[in-house]
Amino acid sequence: MRRNLIVNIVYMAALFLLVLVYRNWINISYISFFLGGIIGTLLPYVDYLIYAYVMQPNASVSKEAVGLISKKDVVKSVNLMISSDLSKKDLIFHTVWFQLIFLLFTFFVVTSSGNIFGWGIVLAFSLHLFIDQVVELVENKNFDSWFEGIPYQLDKLQKKFYLVGVGALLLVMSFLL
Secondary structure: OOOHHHHHHHHHHHHHHHHHHHHHOOOOOHHHHHHHHHHHHHHHHHHHHHHHHHHHHOHHHHHHHHHHHOOOHHHHHHHHHOOOOHHHHHOOOOOOOHHHHHHHHHHHHHOOOOOOEEEEEHHHHHHHHHHHHHHHHHHHHHOOOHOOOOOOOHHHHHHHHHHHHHHHHHHHHHOOE
């Protein structure tokens, strides 16, 4: 989790700094944008807790994770679940379906809300999911697990176009602020 979290925070900070400079938001009053970004970067980890408590509470990894949480060691619990071989179909947030729905929600929040804290949350959350896909593609040479459960098959090139499209959409939404 530590490496994954550092990668996500670095990319979030880089994107948010670009947005702040582009929008000329160099002022302490825009700190809430960054605070929202930090929260949005952490929120996808809740997916593992949902898995442990709701989706598969009887799985051995869930029982072990819940035991660690009861000892107030949430970080070790999430590390355990990340390092375990959970299928993306068992997670809610780490799927293409959720990502598409959340991108629509992100667009709605960015275009119709004036709350920069909320902008930070949704942009960072969407960026976190995108970064997770890129990391999986680089490390495993594919990110097919994100597409489990969709009724049609995409070839490797279509999946890469999807990833490029999501990245471009995130950039466009970031600079719509």
